[in-house]
Amino acid sequence: MKRRAILAAALCLVFALSLAACNGGSAPGGTPAGGGDAGGGDAAWTNGGVVPDREYILVGWAAPMSGPQSIFMMPTQWVVDMMLDHINNNLGGIEINGRRIPLRVVFADNESNPTTAMAAAERLVTNDRVDILLGTWTPVGTNTASAVAERHQIPTFVFGAPEESWLDGGPYEWAVGMNFNYYNLVRDLVNIWTRVDTNGRVGLVLDTTVDGTVGRDTVTGILDELGGFEVVDPGAFDAATPDFTGIISRLRDEDVQIIYADMNTPNASRFWSQLAEFDFIPRVVTINRGLHYAADVGRLEPNAVGLTYSALWDRNYPFSSSLLGESAYGIAARWEDDHGEHYPYSLGYDVALFDILYDVLTRAGTLERNAVMEAFLTTNIDTVFGNVTVNENRNMRVPALGTQWIEGDRWPLQKSIVSADTFPFVDTNLPIVIPQTTQ
Amino acid sequence: MELFVQSLVSGILLGGLYAAIGVGLSLVFGIMGLTNIAHGSLLILSSFFIMIFVQAFGGSIILAFAITIVLMIAVGVLLQGFLINRVISKGAEPALLVTFGVAIIIWNILEFFFGANFFRLSNPLTGINVVSTRWMIIPATALFNLGISTVVILALHFVIQKTLFGRAIRAAAGNVNAAELMGINTSRTYIYAMCLALATSSVGGLLVGQTFGFFSFSGMGYLIIAFGVVVIGGMGSILGTFLGGIILGVAQLLGGYFFGPGVQTLVGYLTLLVLLTLRPQGLLGNMTRK
Amino acid sequence: MTHKHVLSSAYKLIGIKSGVIVAAIIALALLPLYGSAHAINVGILVFSYLALGQMWNLLAGYSGLVSLGHQAFIGIGAYTLAVVTVSYGGGFFMSFLISIVIAVLFSLVISFPIFKLSGVYFTIGTWIVSESVLMFFRNWRFVNFDAGMNITRAFRIPQENLYLGALALGIVSVALVYFILRSKMGLSLMAMRDNPAAAEVRGVHLYKTKLICFLIASTFITITGVLLYMNIAFVMPGPAFGIDWAVSMVFIVVIGGIGTIEGPIIGAAIYVFLRQFLFNFPGMSLIILGSIAVIVILVAPKGIMGAIHGKFGFELFSVRRKMED
């Protein structure tokens, strides 16, 4: 009996001590891109703690590096390496407390899941003791990081979700966003519809996700305001829907000539081929969220030329990165040369991120939290999204313009901005191509 | 009224595809009583293999499909021989975790190579409608799915019921010791059963790849459909799986017709539960592993 | 129920080991004082997953109920918290109370269909129930469909309080299983697991015993769900009812050692520390986790505690009834 009691004691105490051992941040906190160890000092950091004394600025990025949303991260590593090289080597780092020290980024994979996203953000703040926290892509990334921001009072910058969904958890004291506004997004899509002569009957094919839900209320509101449109709504469908027979039959019977759909890529592909099967292709087919990536859209059957949706960035924006001084078009072309495929729209967000980070840290001149937050809130900078400032909701509103897939010169399909009313800086309302409609 | 008929017909056609997804699992589930969580990921793995070989061998999908079947049989030998056979006698829970582990490993390796992009297998029959009236539209692709699925299931049923190989598998399922006493090496029989299951799942992989398209992680979505179909049909009953597929397909689409598109999938699952509680061993279930 | 013989041996047993265990609990309870923010954060996860694993162990390890559907209860706990705090502005204590009521009712309702099934059918049946609940929540306007809800009230909870709550849950879960197994019901549980037919013959009300365990485990998992989401603070139907909760429960119990009380303790610690360590391999973490699960099963099918028990016969919480030697 004695021997067992001792073994039991050992088991329990080892267990307790190993938990306490986390105190020293023993596990190396992530592999920060651009080298450098994140062990850092040991000051208690929970709330209002002192900045750990280390020779570099550490930015923690909780992002979907695996799972369905990891597609947003396609250009990220390329942009991070380019920008860190530019900031740390060409510009010799950022001046903090009078000395120019390098900027480093440490990633934590949120696996496209809120449970892991919270653990990732918490780890970056408490274990890696980052100076600034980033949380990206859909509310899974933005809202969990913003919650950690409030909990640990750490300056946090989030982007890649509808402004309305992010603010559902707000208002935030310690989180600043760079998100598109869903009202503007839908406003531009409706603008496309007004420029095509149709019978004004709009069929809604919206799933039950955040975009579908927010989209339904927004579009019905706008269409009522405008008048001259009639909404046909067969009801929200579940993302796991195997078949659109019922919905398409309803739309066909109601002689709908405009479809406003919001669904993920597999459903978009299934919906588009079933429309063809029912040979019911209206004059305007808008499928939001599922048509972002040229490689995926290229695999739609039949050909996806003419489909419209809202693109969240486009290399044809007449702007350039303040940090690199290079135009949006140039950066996108360079990415395409390096990767041999159509550029992803998230490239714009990643470049804008570093423009903003560099500007904020330079203006703050210190890593003290309140100063950094103040710098974030007074941001006014030109980047690949044009001029970016912070609105009363602490969000830097970026455009989401009506776009159409058309025959491409360099790639089979190419994006063309057909409606930019909600964003004055882009005046190119290119002609709208009608898909091979059956009406 | 037209939509009702259309939903019913589309439901049956969709049911054919569901049966093809479930049939491989029915074999493994019925023979070894293995709750194979990796079934969905393995199915999607076969879709990826077909896609790779289509690109590699200049677009002939039949050749790519043939090579995929051979490759999936090799995967079956490795998976069953070196992994599952060692764990299957240790009880249900370890086998459950091993197949969970395999499922996670497969979809993450796929994601490592193919990222989170969406893929689709081309289907020469797209756009052709066999029937295209006001009343009803039957796309050739859907009919193809039902046809192929019926052929595969009847063939598998024949192999299992009528051939010595099939009887040996059923013997191993009925009573392991008695089968060994017949000179049947049950471990090797499990490997054959898994290979047969993965070969038939490749059919599911082809049809899913053409109809819905796939990501590296869409396996789990199809796993729940496979389990539902197998459980309705009755564990280990191949014809039961076909019936289960049809019932699930029709239940979903009629559910959508009566209660709106949002609850299509929900009605499917509720139908599964009701049928399960009415007949716990499934409609045609007889071969329960001793 | 208080059989004299059982209690007397229990007291003697407790006498020897309790000092050790209580010391460990005190050390853990004081962690917020000397531990770092990271340690507290990891502690919340370890003890929450311990509670989940211990309850799944009660079901699969001791009652022969292998469930793949108990993520439904985590989701129910999460949404109770979200609805009570966001829609009705209620407090956390209110959320816990209501979640218990809902959990008991829901587990009672689904026990009718589910208990008709046995073996692999039961396992699949529970998963289908959980998927149905997921589909229901994803198509329910009141909870904002699939868009999810932000539990803003949970943003500013001090981590120390969450840690102590989780610690309490973990300890109670271990104690609960320990005393259930030491009770008369524990005897019938073991009889039921080892030979259901024989147990039935000897008057063990199979249905009642299974139902009680099912209710206890389901309710406890729901409460743990509430606490987990006080930490996660953003609930979406997909992840809240996701199969990865079931994966983690199976991993913790099977790797730790199924059918042992110490198993889930070790399993939960390993699971959480491993997930934390794997943050250093972004994008690769799940492959490594899956491979470790497979390797450990091949090496030690009975799990770590199973192996230790096999070799050294060491049991921290032994539930054997020993003769008075």
Add this chain to the structure above:
Amino acid sequence: MNENMLMTIENLNVSYGDFQALYDVSMQFPKGAIVSIIGANGAGKSTLLNAVLGINKPHSGKVTFQGQDITGKRTSTIVSKGVSLSPEGSSVFEDMTVYENLVVGAFLPSARKKKKERMEYVYKLFPALKEKASQRATFLSGGQRQMLAIARALMSDPKLLICDEISLGLAPVVVGDIYNSILEVNEKMGLTIVLVEQEVKRSLDYSDISYVLVKGSVVMGGPSDELDEAAVKDAYFGINQFA
């Protein structure tokens, strides 16, 4: 090891965990003979058979069949050498028809060639099975199941047929038929047979050699006609010094 000895068991020890079931069991099985193993419930009869057939691994000791060491090999490998067992409780394949049970019995490549011929022989031996050929085994009576189990064992064209308590729970008249069929098989085809029984008198009458097992060890063994029935019964019930 002379060649007319079909199978020998030497000092076989078998234990389940820390409970030993067999102690140094040794037996000989000459070719063409009928050997009976007599023992009460729990004497270790089935444990012995399971060890010989490789269903559980023996602790120590050796089993040789036709000169080859088959100790602890996989059951299907041992069966392929020519040993066949009609197990206790005649575990037939319930979900298969009688015909299918017999077909599976002839699974081994060597047996497959002679399937037709053996099928006729077996149907002649057990006519009742012929009528029930297309019925599922689960609908058979106790006697018919026992017949099917033996018939199925014969289908694999064995050199040694072991019958484990075939009389258990059967009417005496039915048992008589079955035993006569077994005698016929022994004479006609020269098949070596092992009868594992609890019933002393019948075992001694039908067999050439008998062994008596008590609590896992062989207490008596030798030609059946030399063994005194009373002594066997005493040993069997463990009355005198053997207990």
